[in-house]
Amino acid sequence: MPLDRANIDTDAIIPKQFLKSIKRSGFGPNLFDEWRYLDHGEVGMDNSKRPINPDFVLNDPKYKGAQILLTRRNFGCGSSREHAPWALEDFGFRAIIAPSFADIFYNNCFKNGILPIVLSSEIVDALFGYQGEIVINLEEQTVKTEDNIYNFEVDAERKRRLINGLDDIGLTLQYEDQIRSFEAEHLKKYPWL
Amino acid sequence: MAQTLYDKLMGQHVVREQDGATLIYIDRQLIHEVTSPQAFEGLTMSGRKPWRNKANLAVPDHNVPTTERSNGVSSIIDPVSRLQVETLDKNCETFEINEIQMNDIRQGIVHVIGPEQGATLPGMSIVCGDSHTTTHGALGALAFGIGTSEVEHVLATGCLWQSKAKNLKIEVNGNLGKYISAKDIALYVIGEIGTAGATGYAIEFCGTAIENMSIEGRMTLCNMSIEAGAKVGMVAVDDKTIEYVKGRPFSPTEENWDLAVAYWETLHSDEGANFDETILIDASLIKPQVTWGTSPEMVVDINGSTPDPEKEDDPVKAESIRNALNYIHLQPNTSMSSVAIDKVFIGSCTNSRIEDLRSAAAVAKGKKIANSIKLALVVPGSGLVKQQAEAEGLDQIFTDAGFEWREPGCSMCLAMNADRLEVGERCASTSNRNFEGRQGQGSFTHLVSPAIAAASAIAGHISGV
Numbered sequence A: 001m002p003l004d005r006a007n008i009d010t011d012a013i014i015p016k017q018f019l020k021s022i023k024r025s026g027f028g029p030n031l032f033d034e035w036r037y038l039d040h041g042e043v044g045m046d047n048s049k050r051p052i053n054p055d056f057v058l059n060d061p062k063y064k065g066a067q068i069l070l071t072r073r074n075f076g077c078g079s080s081r082e083h084a085p086w087a088l089e090d091f092g093f094r095a096i097i098a099p100s101f102a103d104i105f106y107n108n109c110f111k112n113g114i115l116p117i118v119l120s121s122e123i124v125d126a127l128f129g130y131q132g133e134i135v136i137n138l139e140e141q142t143v144k145t146e147d148n149i150y151n152f153e154v155d156a157e158r159k160r161r162l163i164n165g166l167d168d169i170g171l172t173l174q175y176e177d178q179i180r181s182f183e184a185e186h187l188k189k190y191p192w193l
Numbered sequence B: 001m002a003q004t005l006y007d008k009l010m011g012q013h014v015v016r017e018q019d020g021a022t023l024i025y026i027d028r029q030l031i032h033e034v035t036s037p038q039a040f041e042g043l044t045m046s047g048r049k050p051w052r053n054k055a056n057l058a059v060p061d062h063n064v065p066t067t068e069r070s071n072g073v074s075s076i077i078d079p080v081s082r083l084q085v086e087t088l089d090k091n092c093e094t095f096e097i098n099e100i101q102m103n104d105i106r107q108g109i110v111h112v113i114g115p116e117q118g119a120t121l122p123g124m125s126i127v128c129g130d131s132h133t134t135t136h137g138a139l140g141a142l143a144f145g146i147g148t149s150e151v152e153h154v155l156a157t158g159c160l161w162q163s164k165a166k167n168l169k170i171e172v173n174g175n176l177g178k179y180i181s182a183k184d185i186a187l188y189v190i191g192e193i194g195t196a197g198a199t200g201y202a203i204e205f206c207g208t209a210i211e212n213m214s215i216e217g218r219m220t221l222c223n224m225s226i227e228a229g230a231k232v233g234m235v236a237v238d239d240k241t242i243e244y245v246k247g248r249p250f251s252p253t254e255e256n257w258d259l260a261v262a263y264w265e266t267l268h269s270d271e272g273a274n275f276d277e278t279i280l281i282d283a284s285l286i287k288p289q290v291t292w293g294t295s296p297e298m299v300v301d302i303n304g305s306t307p308d309p310e311k312e313d314d315p316v317k318a319e320s321i322r323n324a325l326n327y328i329h330l331q332p333n334t335s336m337s338s339v340a341i342d343k344v345f346i347g348s349c350t351n352s353r354i355e356d357l358r359s360a361a362a363v364a365k366g367k368k369i370a371n372s373i374k375l376a377l378v379v380p381g382s383g384l385v386k387q388q389a390e391a392e393g394l395d396q397i398f399t400d401a402g403f404e405w406r407e408p409g410c411s412m413c414l415a416m417n418a419d420r421l422e423v424g425e426r427c428a429s430t431s432n433r434n435f436e437g438r439q440g441q442g443s444f445t446h447l448v449s450p451a452i453a454a455a456s457a458i459a460g461h462i463s464g465v
């Protein structure tokens, strides 16, 4: 799905009236709420009854079921809250392609099973011009169109976790002893902590 | 080898390195009600406990009402807001985490109370589920914002995986003009380098203008490093830092104090340390800044005008200018000082400390806000800031001038509580974000310093002092 705007911030991805939930699922129907619906969205509304903005790409039947979001530079700037990736994930996006991402958002994507892919502005331009289906292969680190294959970079450890769907905390706690011994030294050196 | 401050701080916290990622030990986690419930939910679901309770300090701030609230949590009218604050109270009790509750005099915005309580100390690694955690770098700490799953990770493991940022030095030399503050430097820098200008970097601010700057000013500057895309913003420790930290509730005492000071004095970049990038700024050239658009980088001098998309060669940029002007209901080439405003907000983790309030009060003293101003809010950053301001008579200056004097919290910075702009309302705000709808759906935000916010309230339009 092509979303042709630069600097899309987290407030646009999921407006803040929805951040008050104390749960982490169910944000998908309010993804890009202000652009997607013609009325003002609030918590607890029946979203299926709201007037939709037919000019917004998310409502274009052509892209129904899209799992890849194609967008412009500095996507996800703004808040560190994870509601933005939760909403994208809940809606069904599995990967986002852009020339650049905001740092915290980029990290938050991996933690929520979304693959953020950085490609050059030229390639992103080309993809915006392309009409067919785009296929991403994380194993091979490629983005394929009918005529082209583009390679992308991804940190090896993150790739492994994403492919295996591993729990970050459990993985870190494998090193519990090492953390304990570091901590003992550290607190001895800086006893005021 | 000569090291930068950032390299030193990172180095001192490395537990383990693996495949280009570094596991760092977290000395302090600050917690608030918005980004923590799902993290605590995760802990409960997996049957885990906090790694080290003492490392954590919690406070509700985003949702708290700034009006009368002596009835405690039940004074929060919005049920969803109330539930978040109640959930924080409950989680802190269950997990035995130190919490400063809503009606405690020490309550306030998490980034104001951390330093104020001495919970933020030089040399610490500090995280919080909020992007403005960069604020704490002003004290020579390694501090950055994290997301909710990282909040859970730090709670459960006491550590966090990080990749190393590059080093960016921003050197600001020379003297600032009258009524020109750290906020103007912050907006000016963002205007120069853009909101992604420091992405992937750790910023160290230095130079004579920073050396001469108060700790409060440094916090304002480091606070907005995130708006330039930086991972962290820092200032080296100097005598002012140590003086600031001294005697605060969580600060070390007696022999620990001497030990700590000896360590803190090493917290600066070594002579000859290598920075990947350096930016030099002449402070004497900085004028008061005001944003005209929907991103902090859309900023001009207060004497400037909105840009003209027709004059922009880059089509993507021209389009964002058009979108922004369209949203914010301003024509190209509009003089900023002719822009009339409806409301004024002085507050937020960027500008709600005592010095900010003093600066706004100095401008407001003996004046009245314009008749056209529907609401001018002053929201102190913490109960202790409020108390101090009242002791100095600042509340009286503000209320005499027609401002409302409120209880501490995030308030209209993000309008999660009842303080917000209505559709079509325009605000001069000392906060840090002017995104579409940030202060209320369909509302318009112009970011400015406290002095300019006060001057604009009096003039009824964006105005210099």
Ligand code: SF4
Residues within 6 Å of the ligand: B061, B062, B109, B110, B111, B130, B132, B348, B349, B350, B409, B410, B413, B414, B431, B432
């Ligand atoms: S004052 Fe604003 S920016 Fe700061 S923590 Fe609160 S909501 Fe976030």
